[in-house]
Amino acid sequence: MEQEAAPKITDVARVAGVSTATVSRALSKPETVAKQTREAVLAAAAETGYRINLAARNLRRRSTGAIVLLVPNLGNPFFSQILAGIESTLSSRGLSTLMVDTKHSGSGDEFILDYLHHSRADGIISLDGSLPPSILNSPGMAAENLPIVFGCEWLQNGHYPSVRANNEQGALLAIEHLASLGHSNIGYINGPDENVLSQVRKASTKRALKDRGVPVREDWFFAGDFTLESGASVARKWMKMEDRPSAIFCANDEIAFGLISELHQSGIRVPDQLSVIGYDDIDIAKRYIPALTTIWQPRFELGQTVAELLLKGVTDGGFGDTIQVKTLPVRLIIRQSTSAP
């Protein structure tokens, strides 16, 4: 097949009868060019089928037109709506998204560092709060001041702009719901200990319990890791206990599914024998059996918001002294996995 040369800016210039400088201006800053000229250029561009070569523009502008998106686990459906929100915002501004799964494949620190160092990006959105300092202190980041924004999760020991859902409110709503149903024996299954969301949800759960006058039983605060199996594992423990909680709040929906499913295998029914609340409201939650009571987060909006925040940093060449932390409200979705004890 014949390799047809793509039209370039010189072709448009020739057809329009102007210089390449004028073509460039007419295309990127139309208002700086006389109307008549502009129209001639646009017509010439259409006629020749001109499409800009981004590598050339980026080289010249010393930008990349791309942002790196760090996702802890692409396999978790929780992220899909967030990704969609980010992508729609970014692409509407002509930026592309380079997705990197921080838990997968060649994606160790090395790999991520490479991405950043090879100047493949104008900025970074991280949905992973466990970014090692080696990354944040690397030349590509610190020295060149590459804007970074966190979404959902955030960095413990760092002061960066971020957007998150209101985790304190989520825990509060869950506990209030259980307590108002009459539960006074309430347990909790956490996500990974090192995860900021786990930490906040756990602490907020304890606080909500105390505020409500419900006893905090440390032996009913179970470890988990956001997986189905960690929920199942707690189910087995629960069944062996003599003194059991009558309701359990889970740090995410998957834990809740694992818990309910494992209990079901042994003939224990939710919510009859145990009330369960999840967190995230992933799609399947409303079609689980029983339909899962859970905490909804504005995932798409969160994605949009974090993208907009980053965009601002990219445009302004950094965030200056105003490090914004935006918190979005959550909602309790009452379904069928909770009832009076």
Add this chain to the structure above:
Amino acid sequence: MEQEAAPKITDVARVAGVSTATVSRALSKPETVAKQTREAVLAAAAETGYRINLAARNLRRRSTGAIVLLVPNLGNPFFSQILAGIESTLSSRGLSTLMVDTKHSGSGDEFILDYLHHSRADGIISLDGSLPPSILNSPGMAAENLPIVFGCEWLQNGHYPSVRANNEQGALLAIEHLASLGHSNIGYINGPDENVLSQVRKASTKRALKDRGVPVREDWFFAGDFTLESGASVARKWMKMEDRPSAIFCANDEIAFGLISELHQSGIRVPDQLSVIGYDDIDIAKRYIPALTTIWQPRFELGQTVAELLLKGVTDGGFGDTIQVKTLPVRLIIRQSTSAP
């Protein structure tokens, strides 16, 4: 913060005491350079902290170092493992992945065309078989002969390399399983009619039924669209029928969940009153209630395979006359949603 200039190839050349041409060679084709020179260059690169500027390389080489990945719906957890497989393969070769959700946001044809035309990619992987011809016949594709490969789905009227799971085998395994359980009243819920997977699975289901001597009841072949709700909708129809199938094979797991969940709301139990088989074996399937019998596909491997296939096309500058279609085996996973009628 001071904008520290990134070291470039001239800096390395100066430190190593050679020309930029030699630095370039030592870095990309080490074997063409004398050992001593090579080592001096490598040392100088390390000393200066040199990282290549990809925009410059790509401009010069007329390549992009990126491939575009077209995904029908990032929100569907089915794709996550496939994405992981693609990404790991591509990134190990130093290529980045530009993910485009074909169903979302600004991602109409226009948007995708833009991606391709702006020469943002060296190749395309599409997990979407409904790519309009306008895209495939666009200048960026046809004239420049951009390599494209399909994964999972494929194009009806086009002859492109592709990797897919064995859908015929999947339908056969499902029907054999139901028939061997003693079912002779078997229904089917399809995905979207225009989808190639739907078409193949439906046709294969009919064929398997015939081969097995089980009557094909057109009124038991339901329309669906791969969503939870389309499964729920069939549940409502099923409940109103006088003459009902005793088993239903669903074109994906989500349809099965919607079906089972809606039946459950009305007190109808699976598999006691209806056996259900899904397709895909997404993570939650084994923790659904009941655990879902389904068809497993080698998703990660499929992702790797499709990426390797594309890589070959990129390296060879096209696929020539050998258009490969690879078919991967599937497996029946028997769990608790199926039983004798």
Add this chain to the structure above:
DNA sequence: CTGAAAGCGCTTACAG
């Protein structure tokens, strides 16, 4: 408002 010219940071035939 427009153009000539320099230059972004690489790579690669070409010559030696």
Add this chain to the structure above:
DNA sequence: CTGAAAGCGCTTACAG
């Protein structure tokens, strides 16, 4: 095996 030089396709101060 190595270097001088051209050039990938744009953008942008500068001058007019």
